[in-house]
Amino acid sequence: SQTIHQWPATLVQPVGSPLSLECTVEGTSNPNLYWYRQAAGRGLQLLFYSVGIGQISSEVPQNLSASRPQDRQFILSSKKLLLSDSGFYLCAWNRGQVENIQYFGAGTRLSVL
């Protein structure tokens, strides 16, 4: 069976510090991978998605970047965090057009102080 792992679960970082959130999927190959952000009391915003190694599409220009160094690994990064980067970050995967249901990780709650 397939599983998706996200870490860390919670993170408190000072403004201006770097960020690295990691997401890995097990039990499948060549998944589509997604990063979402959910600000407090708001809906889900798609940040990045990837259909293959090294292929990243950005939905919203901002202070964040994403990378996919391996087939089942997706990393969300920032060089300098802003207060507005606080939120709940969710990673998701699906099999693309084969099966377009997205399955989500447990999320990372980021507080930038």
Place this chain on the structure above:
Amino acid sequence: AQKVTQAQTEISVVEKEDVTLDCVYETRDTTYYLFWYKQPPSGELVFLIRRNSFDEQNEISGRYSWNFQKSTSSFNFTITASQVVDSAVYFCALTPSQGNLIFGKGTKLSVKP
């Protein structure tokens, strides 16, 4: 334009009441998919159901049922005999045949004992 509207921001019911969560969508595509996800307090999004645009049959799964009506562009979700464990934020989402998930803003359901 693709859009999902969940007009109910918050709903509060007493245990054992039935509750319906509304979802209205907009799309020009003839082929599309509709989803419902549940987000309990822990934060992880849990997939509940997927419907494609060619299948208007209503679906029942235990206490959950879904009513898909293309004529009104609606995909409503009913919980029968609600329980405290049903308390969560519920998201309706849409994806065209080629493209990413578009989420509504969610409906927060509180079921009180």
